[in-house]
Amino acid sequence: MGPLPNAQSGGPPGLTPAHQQSGQDQQARAFNPYSHLDQYGQSTTGAASSFDRPRQPPALDHNLHTAPLPHVSNLHPHHLSSHAFFLSPSQREELARRNDAILTAPVPPEHGGPQLPEELHVYHSLVPLEAPGHGTALPATLVDPRVAPPTAPGASLHLSGMSGEPSRVFGYRTSSYKALCTLDGKAYVLRRIEGFRLLHDNAITVVERWRRIRHPSIVSVREAFTTRAFGDSSIVFVYDYHPLATTLYGEHMVPKPPQVDRRTGRLQTVSMQIQERTLWSYAVQLTNVLRNIHSHGLAARCIEPSKVLRTSKNRVRLNCCSIFDVVAFDPRANTAAVQSHQADDLLNLGKLLVSLACNSMGAVQNLPKSLESISRLYSADFKNVVLWLVGKPSPGKTADELGRMLGSHIADEVDSALNYADLLESGLSKELENARLVRLLCKFGFINERPEFDHDPRWSETGDRYVIKLFRDHVFHAVDDTGRPLVDLSHILSNLNKLDAGSEERVMLTSRDAQSCLVVSYREIKNCVEAAFQDLSRAR
């Protein structure tokens, strides 16, 4: 694929024409916040970008991670303190798995991977988010009637090979990819709507309005552009990537496989019923989203189980915002139309809660039966909120009013969020110390046992460096009374912390042959380390 030309002038106000792809993308239009940069992230106005182009993510090396520490009750008391220095194993594992997901590299076509464009606008390294042909196809009755049926992709080369059923939400075939951005090296999700022709240039400008909305429960929209890079005319919406995200559909509508009961050793079915506390949490988060979106004069139009991402325990974010506003664009839409979409949002939230409470997408087809089941399983309070949502629209039925109805449940959510913030802050403070110590260890690595430096083979063994060497032995090569190596992490951590803080406390350093013995303060050793490091880094 050839280089992407720079933005041209002549588009509608607020737009910059998209990059052309191999000369095919003549009619491409895009809202592009990066229009002042070329395809390598270099500024077209002359200033060089500070970002290097991350071509291939490095291979993952799990040896770089430490193994989880043994359970606290198995530890010697003086090893216990080392627990205080690290994130909890479960937190660490979760974060490591997310990082792994961000770094997943595409499988090349010669190894069975799909044929995808190498570069798309300012994105590269596309990795499909779904397996080929995967789709959560539902009966035609559940396909959203708001959108036109997909145009037959006659001229499509089916480069992606990923097309499955048309999305039951958007009506068009869609495919999603994780991709890396050449401008900032970050991962994003590209959602491609296949076989879509932009009939009104104005339609894509609405993406700019969505881009300005930043809300913790919305998957942020970055930009949208049209492209022919897949061999058809597609429109691509770019969203933030949330590694390992699932959807409410995947979590609560897809039956879970039976699991082995630890006590009996038998296979047991897994209950799908959602706790009421969790349902309230979803309801509160999505109500806040709607209040925010409606206050911007927009409507979500995609409150649907497969369009609500779950990014960690009970944390949800509304996905795919702005797509309907573009693909079902109505140039004559007025305030009344927006209000009608906003009323639909509340109705769809009610339907979503019914589907979740009954663990079935079909539950909304028979509301009386589903409400009966809800009143058996959940509180009257919950059922009343659902009834209000699925009931007739009225002027006072707004997202703000819903917020007032949820008052005490919003207070519960605030408490949980504060507890979680405390937990994360304590994890963060533990790791903060470690970053400090790693920098110190790097300095030791630079200095100790350094081969010939400054034409002096004994540089690292003499002067200030000798003190550092003795201190290194004291910290890492300590032995107990019987001469056995002392493998004690807390001994290392407390010594390094005192050194880093430059404590006035004194320590006795003895050479290996016990011939020399120095009593020095940590502050003096710190000065030696600084001096030796300055010596090394000074330009010669």
Ligand SMILES: Nc1ncnc2c1ncn2[C@@H]1O[C@H](COP(=O)(O)OP(=O)(O)OP(=O)(O)O)[C@@H](O)[C@H]1O
């Ligand atoms: N922004 C995102 N960040 C991370 N993962 C995402 C993101 N958006 C979607 N995904 C993942 O991609 C998968 C597919 O999403 P998609 O919205 O296409 O679901 P779908 O059920 O196939 O819907 P549709 O019927 O519209 O095709 C989801 O299961 C989700 O795990």
